[in-house]
Amino acid sequence: MTKPARIYLIHQYSRDLAVPSGSILMSTGCYLVQTDDRRNILIDSGMPVDADGSDPPTEESAGILAQLRELGVRPEDVEVVICTHFDIDHVGHHEHFINAEHIVQREQYEVAVSGAERFASGRSHWDAPGTQRRLVDGDVKLMPGLRLVETSGHAPGHQSVLVTLPRTGPVLIAGDAVSLERQFSVDRQPRSYEDAERLRASTRKLLDLVSREKVALTVFHHDGEQWRKLRRAPEAYE
Numbered sequence: 001m002t003k004p005a006r007i008y009l010i011h012q013y014s015r016d017l018a019v020p021s022g023s024i025l026m027s028t029g030c031y032l033v034q035t036d037d038r039r040n041i042l043i044d045s046g047m048p049v050d051a052d053g054s055d056p057p058t059e060e061s062a063g064i065l066a067q068l069r070e071l072g073v074r075p076e077d078v079e080v081v082i083c084t085h086f087d088i089d090h091v092g093h094h095e096h097f098i099n100a101e102h103i104v105q106r107e108q109y110e111v112a113v114s115g116a117e118r119f120a121s122g123r124s125h126w127d128a129p130g131t132q133r134r135l136v137d138g139d140v141k142l143m144p145g146l147r148l149v150e151t152s153g154h155a156p157g158h159q160s161v162l163v164t165l166p167r168t169g170p171v172l173i174a175g176d177a178v179s180l181e182r183q184f185s186v187d188r189q190p191r192s193y194e195d196a197e198r199l200r201a202s203t204r205k206l207l208d209l210v211s212r213e214k215v216a217l218t219v220f221h222h223d224g225e226q227w228r229k230l231r232r233a234p235e236a237y238e
Helices: 064-070 106-113 196-212 224-229
Strands: 004-019 022-035 040-043 078-082 101-105 132-136 140-143 146-150 159-165 169-173 217-219
Touching: 004 064, 004 159, 004 224, 022 064, 022 224, 101 106, 101 146, 106 132, 146 196, 169 196
Parallel strands: 040 078, 078 101, 101 132, 169 217
Antiparallel strands: 004 022, 022 040, 140 146, 146 159, 159 169
């Protein structure tokens, strides 16, 4: 029976972001899940290489496609792309995986395809011609040990991913449902464009999941300080 065997955390870059209290280190990247029968599942695909960055990276890793090559994975070897949501820093290489099945929450897709300005800049990536798409509704078990968790709030139809590994145990890829470890509280303050009620409900849902499933590791997608401590590709969590 197909089940996850390892996950690679693929760091793209980290950048200092100014905030009222000073600055925080923000990171971005994506995640490769390999199953015990060598299937490749990509979670998000990072920022596009031509994205305009106002500040130079504090730390920059090799390109995402180059890191995948180092792992022996070509774009055509990726069978599934799990899309947490369509913000441009999460979809920047989707078009390279045109033969994969792209799995997204129906609500996110319908909001984005209707012409929502927020997702327009990344549309050439997430809606490239020939994209094979599977729309899902709510929490979905893709296979033993890999579950999609609907976590709207940061974006309508955002989804997080729970991956259970043979040695590490459950690993939660929170995506932007919880971008920073310090936000992992039901008292968090939403950004102006976020749905406060749904964001807090999703945060509470993930807190309950972490407790119930005894999650060994939660990856907070943009938390640069956490990324400094994580095991990154080509190392893996198994």
